[in-house]
Amino acid sequence: MRRRSLLAASGAAMLPAAPARAEGAVDLLLVLAVDVSRSIDDDEARLQREGYRSAITDPRVLEAIRSGMMGAIAVAYVEWAGSDYQRLVIPWTHIGNQAEAQEWAAMLERAPRVALSWTSISGGLDFSMRTLSESPFEGTRRVIDVSGDGVNNSGLPVEQVRDRVVAEGVTINGLPIMNDRPTFGRPSPVPLDHYYRDSVIGGDGAFLIAAEDFESFGNAVRRKLVREIAGLAGPIFG
Template sequence: MLRRSLLAAGGVLAGATLVPPRPRAEEPVDVLLVLAVDVSRSVDEDEAKLQREGYRTAMTDPRIVEAVQGGMIGAIAVTYMEWAGAEYQRQVLPWMRLTGGRDADRWASALAEAPRASLSWTSISGALAFGTELLDQAPFEAARRVIDVSGDGVNNSGPPAEQARDAAVAKGIVINGLPIMNDRPSFNRRHSLPLDQYYADSVIGGPGAFLVAADDFDSFGAAIRRKLIREIAGRSGPRMERA
């Protein structure tokens, strides 16, 4: 299994395309958004394609672009990371500032070209801790900082998810969730709670935190669109939704 490498001075991780270090900028955005995506082995190749395509089509959706442009600043900054067990988190796309449809198209094209890995186990705690590091090193400034974590299983590697969640929330970060309800046990380990309730109890946190549950990978695209609109626009709503 690949070991995790930490970000250094705005660069990206071993296993991802390297970019030159960037100084911390004063350029503001409405929200800093980490998209944290499960690539554990419970996610097969077809499901992984649906997952990535869901993010690509969502980000270029005119409703998402409208939400971006409707903010006070009219810009957001997004980074895309993938995670599996406690020793694997990877920043796939560096921080990018999006202000409209052209930026969204560039982001979607970059994601389509990025390589994908699949590793064992599911460490939501590792994903949240790494997402927090990415936010701390973001080259933009924002009043709102959000980790958007999606996955199809419970934490079964590394520290408890609650520990990483509480540490992130203490730093003013909001964690929202997108549990994928595919009823597939992760390495034959079932949990006593439905996955959406587990995310509600153990994963999401911070002011206005919420989750949108997808019934399966086929409904993932609709779920991420609904979720991104609410996150980007900063809208209030129910704590738990279903796509």
């Protein structure tokens, strides 16, 4: 259907691993896979992280989390660039209340940031899939949430990796950033949201929500998280 690395040594410092929970049943295993390629400058990187921090602590997101059968989700935060660079910035973290959400946001604020290389959405998806396989939690649904401002220009064809991930029962949702600043590498042959629709997202209920620019990124993340956590069906373009 159409819709359906080893950790790099450079800049690969990781935060301490979150302890595994024997009772780790959650409603959703969610990998936030975030573009840090060189098309993302320092201001954009700051806005991107602030968007995730504010969204995960938003009362509407927390309400969606508490509304699930387990009342909790588990989140891993991954950053990716070229095919040779992916890292687990924040390991699997249980989020079921305001305090856990605030601590997750604080970890993201403290984490060092690296920007380099090309844009390998396929490498990010591959690494995210391995991250899912290593989760200490058990989730009723598994989702990879990909955000970025460019097309795949490094590594395997993204469609090939997308289809392999979807075949494992994982849903890939997208958050393309419709940035009007110059980018590096091969430009998108179509509008970026259409590229994500055709080549990136896939699986049951897959959708995308486009951010018009980095300034509007936080609002787009919040809307997307509410829909993902609630498992809401709807149009591809959210």
